[in-house]
Amino acid sequence: MNKKHLITFVSALFLWTSCSNNSSSHFISDTAYRTQVETDFQSRQTTLSEGNLFTVFDQSMTPEEKEAMSFLYAYMPVGDIADYSGEFFLKNVQTSFQAKQEMPWGKQIPEDIFRHFVLPIRVNNENLDESRMVFYQELKDRVKGLSLHDAVIEVNHWCHEKVIYTPSDARTSSPLASVKTAYGRCGEESTFTVAALRSVGIPARQVYTPRWAHTDDNHAWVEAWVDGQWYFLGACEPEPVLNLGWFNAPASRGMLMHTKVFGKYQGPEEVMVQTPLYTEINIIGNYADTAKATIKVVDANQQPVPDARVEFKVYNYAEFYTVASKTTDANGETFLTSGKGDMLVWASKDGQFGYDKVSFGQQNELTVVLDKKAGEAYTIDLDIVPPPEKAKLPEVTPEQRAENTRRMAEEDSIRNAYVATFFTDQKAKDFAKEIGMDATVATKLLVGSRGNYQTISSFLKEASANEEQKKAAIDLLQRISAKDLRDVSREVLDDHLKNSPVVGDIDPEIFAQYVRNPRVANEMITPYKAFFQKAIAEADMKVFQADPMKLVDWVKNNITIDEECNLGGAPIFPEGVWKARIADKHSRDIFFVSLSRALGIPARIDEVTRKVQVFSGKDIIDINFQAAEQTATATGTLQADYKPIKALEDPKYYSHFTISKLTDGRLQLLNYEEGDVDMGSGATWSNLLKKGTQMDTGSYLLVSGTRMASGTVLAQLTFFNIEEGKTTKVHLNMRENKDDIQIIGNFNSENKYISAETGEETSLLATTGRGYYVVAILGARQEPTNHAMRDIAAEKDQLEAWGRKMVLLFPNEExxxxxxxxxxxxxxxTIVYGIDKNHAIQKEMVAAMKLEHANTLPIFLIADTFNRVVFVSQGYTIGLGAQMMQIIHKLEQ
Structure with missing residues (x-):
């Protein structure tokens, strides 16, 4: 090399080095963190060597784009890498940088906050979509002239225009699917709202209380970063100010609030779990008074047990549900910061386990002894006390409240105008007549499809050209979930209608449910049948069809199991597992069932036990991917007697009792049918345990619990064993509080309200007559009231049998x-509706019962016409109807 060229080379090298050391040219300016990301990214490339999953990096990118893409690919769940194109993620990165450049707050967002709370596309376990690009175009001009604080509130108003709360199943719809449907459960509302905030460069994260402590259910909402601080808001439930939602009071009784942060986060919050893909942080201190407890795990000889799993469990839905899981250190210790209430601590290692109750705020330390093992049978009682309520509410002026109410009404009208374009009952009946199908079925499918009606109606119309095809199409639509109707694509429906092979002499019902049906578990359903039929050689198909156990062997030998590869994501698509050849066990199981169905082999994941199963004729064969040979599972029978208490004739699964199997010292819940969402039917003592139910052999735990109005639970734990061919008999006991009913306050039964029926003023006494009655103030379209009304509907028969009036009032005519x-x-x-004129009844309720928060709804009282109150409930409570019936039955004694 001559001197001139050497000088040029050295100058270029110096310039490149200077640029590479200049933080302004990097998406990640911290050299050590950037090196860590690059190391993790390269490790990911090595692990995911199949399927050409990283070809997007062959494209031209700016240095910042490449570092951002490397960050995403280093920590994305495998499902995201395998199921979506690299171009999709690059488009998201570019839109994120565009928002950072164009939004007035873009330059004030710290690099690490932007990296973890703006750039990531995934919020929870939703299906990913183009929402960032769509939302940015719709929102950017709406928020450009606002402060960051006001922009957060404005985005939430926009979200309320699009989506309101309605319960649904646990699969999380994508943000665009929620917009199309115009409603979603809290997990979907919050996913949607986080996506909307991030689309315009506002840092946001989804907050979950995994389970409430004082009542059943859970909840999710949103935190947004504003000027160096995190503020919370109810997703799609705009308030005039931040740090205000209907859940302020229940959140103050929470035991744990957490959020999963994409990647290796180094923020100030307490880290609960650091996984290879995300960091789970504890933010309970933002909402409730807290205390820290150290847990020490020892063996039977009182020696510390390192690497023991410690699960912190909250009583909820009649089980002790794990809200946090940690591992002991070399001294056998771990810790948790929690709200000041009770949890069950369950520790396990190598099949041994132990448990005890910890009362945060009262105990700083707890020692758990691993002195229990499977096979023991006994019963213990536990009283579980939740934290007290200590809600803090920010000030809202009357003018702010009035303007917020006006805006929300306007947003309701915008959303309702869109919803009015959906199929109505009459339109569905007309369509049914046009194509010759049952009107009731058509109404359920087409009205249920909401904004996805064009997909469902076009699918049915095309299939109706052939009578057999039409019957098959209708059957397929009736087998997928209600949520599937709202977001399934035409491509998916066509694939499973036209590419579901009939192999051999198969029972039509088994074919319809376990071959043609695309729904396996909680995955987003995809058009996998045509994909697999093209990918698998015909000769191999015939081998697998002739002997499904050979397909089991193929999956065992070709799909690598890595339980950490897809953490925080939705199940990997079956096609993605095929491409990547790596999966978590749940995604592997869905893949196997999907692949089997694509080949005409009927298969399923059992809803109760979660076991993978294939059908041989009408016989069911359990599949164990860890076993050398597939063998029949030994079973026995569980039978439980129950002595009905006055308040409860037939205990319900999930409401009053649950059963979990002990596996390697840990509990796995049996998922019996729960019935309609938040309502009726489902498994009960009488249809599950009274005559006996068949179960796999092994050790189990029966949990029952009675939830008191205060939130305290009277729980009972019964350990039992199922032996092959034998019947195990246990006692299902619902513990009671034997205390007499207390008079807890006074309320004037001559208070007057406006009758909704007549428009005239009348008194409670005139409506109810002498005796006990229920009076309530409701918040229409508010989530706590929705839950309360569903709980009351669930007790319809008993409340009607009681016969006393329920006067349900609204704060105003609107x-x-x-x-x-x-x-x-x-x-x-027995319900009578009315208007609480000038809020007079509500004001008296608040004063008489000394309620701290006057505007938190709903408020329910049980009182009598001698002005004595025996029950009060305010705000968010699950199981309200059952709690009221406990009081009512005692009144009848």
Missing amino acids: GYKKFDAAEFNGLPN
């Missing part, structure tokens, strides 16, 4: 007009 009783599937005929 609230009454918003309310639709038809949404709650049959309310008691």
Whole structure:
């Protein structure tokens, strides 16, 4: 090399080095963190060597784009890498940088906050979509002139225009699917709202209380970063100010709030779990008074046990549900910061386990001894006390409240205009007549499809050209979930209708449910049948069809199991597992069942036990991918007697009792049928345990619990064993509080309200007559009221048998007009509706019962016409109807 060229080379090298050391040219300016990301990214490339999953990096990118893409690919769940194109993620990165450049707050967002809370596309376990690009175009001009604080509130108003709360199943719809449907459960509302905030460069994260401590259910909402601080908001439930939502009070009784942060996060919050893909942080201190407890795990000889799993469990839905899982250090210790209430601590290692109750705020330390093992049978009682309520509410002026109410009404009208374009009952009946199908079925499918009606109607119309095809299409639509109807694509429906092979002499019902049906578990359903039929050689298909155990062997030998590869993501698509040849066990199981169905082999994941199964004729064969040979599972029978208490004739699974199997010292819940969402039917003592139910052999735990109005639970734990061919008999006991009913306050039964029926003023006493009655103030279209009304509908028969009036009032006429009783599937005929004139009754309730937060709704009282109150409930409570019936039955004694 001559001197001139050497000088040029050295100058270029110096310039490149200077640029590479200049933080302004990097997406990640911290050299050590950037090196860590690059190391993790290269490790990911090595691990995922199949399927050409990283070809997007062959494209031209800016240095910042490449570092951002490397960050995403280093920590994305495998499902995201395998199921979506690299171009999709690059488009998201470019839109994120565009928002950072164009939004007025873009330059004030710290690099690490942007990296972890703006750039990531995934919020929870939703299906990913183009929402960032779509939302940015719709929102950018709407928020450009606002402060960051006001922009957060404005985005939430926009979200309310699009989506409101309605319960649904646990699969999380994508943000665009929620917009198309115009409603979603809290997990979907919060996913959607986080996506909307991030689309315009506002740092946001989804917050979960895994389970409430004082009542059943859980909840999710949103935190947004504003000027160096995190503020919370109810997703799609705009308030005039931040740090305000209907859940302020229940959150103050929470035991744990957490959020999963994409990647290796180094923020100030307490880290609960650091996984290879995300960091789970504990943010309970943002909402409730807290205390820290150290847990020490020892063996039977009192020696510390390192690497023991410690699960912190909250009583909820009649089980002790794990809200946090940690591992002991070399001294056998771990810790948790929690709200000041009770949890069950369950420790396990190598099949040994131990447990005890910890009362945060009262105990700083707890020692758990691993002195239990499977096979023991005994019963213990536990009283579980939740934290007290200590809600803090920011100030809202009357002017702010009035303007917020006006805006929300306007947003309701915008959303309702869109919803009015959906199929109505009459339109569905007309369509049914046109194509010759049952009108009731057509109404359920087409009205249920909401904004996805064009997909469902076009699919049915095309299939109706052939009578057999039409029957098959209708059957397919009736087998997928209600949520599937709202977001399934035409491509998916066509694939499973046209590419489901009939192999051999198969029972038509088994074919329809376990071959043609695309729904396997909680995955987003995809058009996998045509994909697999093209990917697998015909000769191999015939081998697998002739002997499904050879397909089991193929999966065992070709799909690598890595339980950490897809953490925090939705199940990997079956096609993605095929491409990547790596999966977590759940995605592997869905893959196997999907692949089997694509080949005409009927298969399923059992809903109760979660076992993978294939059908041989009408016989069911359990599949164990760890076993050398597939053998029949030994079973026995569980039978439980129950002595009905006055308040409860037939205990319900999930409401009053659950059963879990002990596996390697840990509990796995049996998922029996729960019935309609938040309502009726499902497994009960009488249809599950009274005559006996068949179960796999092994050790089990029966949990029962009675939830008191205070939130305290009277729980009982019964350990038992199932032996092959034998019947195990246990006692299902619902513990009772034997204390007499207390008079807890006074309330004037001569208070007057405006009758919704007549428009005239009348008194409670004139409506109810002498005796006990229920009076309530409702918040129409508010989530706590929705839950309360569903709980009341669930007790319809008992409340009607009681026969006393229930006077349900609204703060104003506008609230009454918003309310639709038809949404709650049959309310008691003893209900009378009215308007609380000038909030007089609400004010007296608040004063008489010394309620701290006057505007938190709903408020329910049980009182008598001698002005004595025996029950009060305010705000968010699951199981309200059952709690009221406990009191009512005691009144009848």
